[in-house]
Amino acid sequence: MFKLLKIIRGAGEATEKYPFAPFPVSPNFRGKPEHSPAQCIACAACVTACPPNALTMQTNTAEGKRTWQLNIGRCIFCGRCEEVCPTRAIKLSQEFELAVGSKADLLQRADFTLTSCYCCGSAFAPAKEVDYALALLAQGALSAEQAEAMRPHLETCPECKRKQALASIEPAQALMRG
Amino acid sequence: MSVAEQSRIGRNYIAGLSEKFPAAMLEVEWQTADQITVTVKPDALPEVVSWLYYDQGGWLSVLFGNDERTLNGSFAVYYVLSMEKDVKCWVTVRTLVDPVTQEYPSVTPKVPAAVWGEREVRDMYGLRPVGLPDERRLVLPDDWPEDLYPLRKDTMGYNQRPAPTTDTETYQFVNDGGESRVVPLGPLHITSDEPGHFRLFVDGEDIVDADYRMFYVHRGMEKLAETRMGYDEVTFLADRVCGICGFTHSVAYASSVENALGIVVPPRAQAIRSIFLEVERLHSHLLNIGLASHFVGFDTGFMQFFRVREKAMTMAELLTGARKTYGMNVIGGVRRDILKDERAKTLKLCAELRAEVTPLVEMLMETPNLKQRTQGVGRLDPKVARDFSPVGPAIRGSGFARDIRVDHPYAAYADMPFGLHVLDGCDVLSRVLVRVKEFYDSLAIIEHALHNMPEGPLLIEGFAYTPHKFALGYAEAPRGEDIHWSMLGDNQKLFRWRCRAPTYANWPPLRYMLRGNTVSDAPLIVASIDPCYSCTDRVTLIDVKKQKATTVPYQEIERYGRERKDSPLK
Ligand code: SF4
Ligand code: SF4
Numbered sequence: 158m159f160k161l162l163k164i165i166r167g168a169g170e171a172t173e174k175y176p177f178a179p180f181p182v183s184p185n186f187r188g189k190p191e192h193s194p195a196q197c198i199a200c201a202a203c204v205t206a207c208p209p210n211a212l213t214m215q216t217n218t219a220e221g222k223r224t225w226q227l228n229i230g231r232c233i234f235c236g237r238c239e240e241v242c243p244t245r246a247i248k249l250s251q252e253f254e255l256a257v258g259s260k261a262d263l264l265q266r267a268d269f270t271l272t273s274c275y276c277c278g279s280a281f282a283p284a285k286e287v288d289y290a291l292a293l294l295a296q297g298a299l300s301a302e303q304a305e306a307m308r309p310h311l312e313t314c315p316e317c318k319r320k321q322a323l324a325s326i327e328p329a330q331a332l333m334r335g
Numbered sequence: 336m337s338v339a340e341q342s343r344i345g346r347n348y349i350a351g352l353s354e355k356f357p358a359a360m361l362e363v364e365w366q367t368a369d370q371i372t373v374t375v376k377p378d379a380l381p382e383v384v385s386w387l388y389y390d391q392g393g394w395l396s397v398l399f400g401n402d403e404r405t406l407n408g409s410f411a412v413y414y415v416l417s418m419e420k421d422v423k424c425w426v427t428v429r430t431l432v433d434p435v436t437q438e439y440p441s442v443t444p445k446v447p448a449a450v451w452g453e454r455e456v457r458d459m460y461g462l463r464p465v466g467l468p469d470e471r472r473l474v475l476p477d478d479w480p481e482d483l484y485p486l487r488k489d490t491m492g493y494n495q496r497p498a499p500t501t502d503t504e505t506y507q508f509v510n511d512g513g514e515s516r517v518v519p520l521g522p523l524h525i526t527s528d529e530p531g532h533f534r535l536f537v538d539g540e541d542i543v544d545a546d547y548r549m550f551y552v553h554r555g556m557e558k559l560a561e562t563r564m565g566y567d568e569v570t571f572l573a574d575r576v577c578g579i580c581g582f583t584h585s586v587a588y589a590s591s592v593e594n595a596l597g598i599v600v601p602p603r604a605q606a607i608r609s610i611f612l613e614v615e616r617l618h619s620h621l622l623n624i625g626l627a628s629h630f631v632g633f634d635t636g637f638m639q640f641f642r643v644r645e646k647a648m649t650m651a652e653l654l655t656g657a658r659k660t661y662g663m664n665v666i667g668g669v670r671r672d673i674l675k676d677e678r679a680k681t682l683k684l685c686a687e688l689r690a691e692v693t694p695l696v697e698m699l700m701e702t703p704n705l706k707q708r709t710q711g712v713g714r715l716d717p718k719v720a721r722d723f724s725p726v727g728p729a730i731r732g733s734g735f736a737r738d739i740r741v742d743h744p745y746a747a748y749a750d751m752p753f754g755l756h757v758l759d760g761c762d763v764l765s766r767v768l769v770r771v772k773e774f775y776d777s778l779a780i781i782e783h784a785l786h787n788m789p790e791g792p793l794l795i796e797g798f799a800y801t802p803h804k805f806a807l808g809y810a811e812a813p814r815g816e817d818i819h820w821s822m823l824g825d826n827q828k829l830f831r832w833r834c835r836a837p838t839y840a841n842w843p844p845l846r847y848m849l850r851g852n853t854v855s856d857a858p859l860i861v862a863s864i865d866p867c868y869s870c871t872d873r874v875t876l877i878d879v880k881k882q883k884a885t886t887v888p889y890q891e892i893e894r895y896g897r898e899r900k901d902s903p904l905k
Binding site: 160161164165168171182183185186187208209233234235236240249 | 564565568571572575635636639642645649652653656657660662670671694695698
């Protein structure tokens with residue numbers, strides 16, 4: 158009995174003041190993913206990696222818009238998105254207080270403009286993604302001017318690229334002429 | 336992966352089978368050096384399984400069905416035996432089931448351990464085990480349509496919900512307690528965080544028999560994984576099978592795929608897996624020992640154990656970034672290294688845990704109530720244990736030296752310092768004591784692994800994916816082994832995933848453990864197999880002499896178990 162009392166005394170106060178004082182978590186705690194739309198290029202790598210489909214993307218070609226969405230209610234805080242993001246636009250934070258009053262508040266969205274195809278004019282890829290690809294090229298083997306010269310090629314939609322490729326082959330040209 | 340002739344383990348069992356059942360053997364294949372699948376003719380199935388089980392020292396770890404009509408035109412059933420006598424390996428007995436008759440001979444009359452598995456195969460695939468003594472449904476609810484077998488490939492999507500066929504429950508539950516509570520906690524799994532309904536058949540205060548019904552909140556995870564998720568995402572789903580030992584499931588799943596594809600996980604990743612696995616054991620065992628204190632009336636001890644347990648949770652958060660659902664496994668290794676600072680902090684927490692738990696355990700052992708309440712109570716007879724293949728501290732408390740970490744070393748366990756703790760009291764006390772010893776071993780393993788961390792990569796990348804390969808993966812959870820069997824599909828998804836949590840193996844013998852005890856011992860006995868039984872919210876008591884049924888809130892039974900006065904039966 159005496160021993161027990163000693164343990165209890167030694168233990169002191171085991172409870173925390175939370176929520177009246179902040180509750181510290183470990184430095185690498187995986188909390189709510191923070192997304193920076195400014196840094197995001199809408200490449201959808203995180204969307205592909207996300208196991209429970211907490212991240213989704215919707216492309217609206219008519220409006221030339223792509224919407225990135227995080228549903229925090231589905232998120233399992235695994236951090237796969239952070240691992241695959243090429244621009245570090247998404248990072249898990251320390252935040253764990255995620256309760257909301259209305260379901261809609263669980264959703265977080267970001268809209269991105271799509272670039273129009275150089276040939277056919279239809280919207281196809283996020284403008285920022287194309288810029289990012291060009292910037293990468295400029296950082297690598299090409300000079301800034303050389304990279305910029307590739308813009309028409311990068312801003313051509315896959316459909317038109319296929320047609321162009323076909324058109325450059327002699328027998329296919331014959332076929333297309335009928 | 337073809338396994339070279341000389342590295343094949345278990346040839347003796349195959350030779351024995353070929354000699355004893357020459358006409359029954361159809362195909363033998365090694366999936367890994369110590370995993371063999373033998374296809375036999377259906378008629379010989381019960382004999383073959385029973386020979387391996389009783390004559391050759393096998394234990395039935397899991398059994399399951401598979402809809403292989405798209406592969407070979409038939410259904411199949413697999414009986415996975417863990418061979419633990421002289422030559423340790425896995426022998427899986429497989430038999431094809433005719434897609435027209437959909438019948439095969441039941442193994443249960445010869446090996447009782449097969450009973451739940453065969454009932455489940457019947458529910459999920461509609462395959463009839465001919466001669467199965469207990470033909471009730473196991474998993475499917477009363478209002479599920481007759482001819483809808485969820486795991487068949489051509490029946491339904493994972494998100495389909497058939498309309499209930501009946502509005503009335505076939506099971507009539509009496510509720511005299513007024514407002515009834517529904518506690519939708521967790522899965523059918525391991526710690527059975529689920530509403531389960533117990534029926535204790537009592538004569539006065541004595542339990543003469545017991546029955547229970549589980550699976551009220553079956554989540555259909557196997558179907559979900561097979562139809563909706565990529566095979567590499569299932570590690571995260573496996574993390575969520577259980578709220579306590581999710582990481583163990585995740586390791587078992589990841590290693591099943593790694594075994595199937597012949598991926599060799601780097602040593603550093605293996606060591607890290609072992610560390611996380613033991614962190615899970617720490618907090619799980621402290622939880623159970625804490626509960627044991629609670630049940631014998633040492634409530635202050637319960638509080639203190641839970642206070643100290645928090646250090647194990649901190650350790651998990653520090654090392655993995657989350658208290659639970661660590662999300663650390665991927666196929667081929669782990670995602671996160673242990674850094675110098677984390678290592679130092681973990682070692683410090685280990686020392687604190689050891690120092691703080693020791694006096695608490697001493698005090699628990701000195702509590703006069705402990706021996707009085709637990710010794711000789713909830714006896715798991717060695718004969719019953721042998722017949723039902725229970726796992727974990729439950730079987731180790733009944734004199735059998737079974738621990739997957741020792742029998743089939745995985746992760747880094749081959750090099751770790753720990754013992755196989757066996758006691759032969761067969762009672763609740765033995766199970767508690769086994770857990771206490773294992774707690775200290777877990778600390779030793781974590782410390783050893785942190786001091787001797789192998790260098791090298793954390794992850795193997797760039798392996799080849801081969802459809803329709805299959806293998807077992809396993810890991811010793813705090814309450815017994817998790818067994819996973821995965822067969823890869825041709826669409827980067829699983830063709831079949833079978834996940835067996837330890838409590839699944841421990842429920843069937845529980846009935847025998849309850850018999851002959853008093854009602855006030857029931858909560859203690861149920862807790863001693865360490866399920867999260869908090870949701871077993873009501874108990875129906877049926878007095879066989881008075882032919883009277885009363886329903887008592889579970890809390891009331893639990894209170895009676897602690898205070899032992901004001902019996903709710905009167
Ligand atoms: S943390 Fe995981 S679940 Fe959450 S958004 Fe990122 S990838 Fe998806
Ligand atoms: S991976 Fe990064 S850049 Fe790409 S869509 Fe996701 S957040 Fe944006």
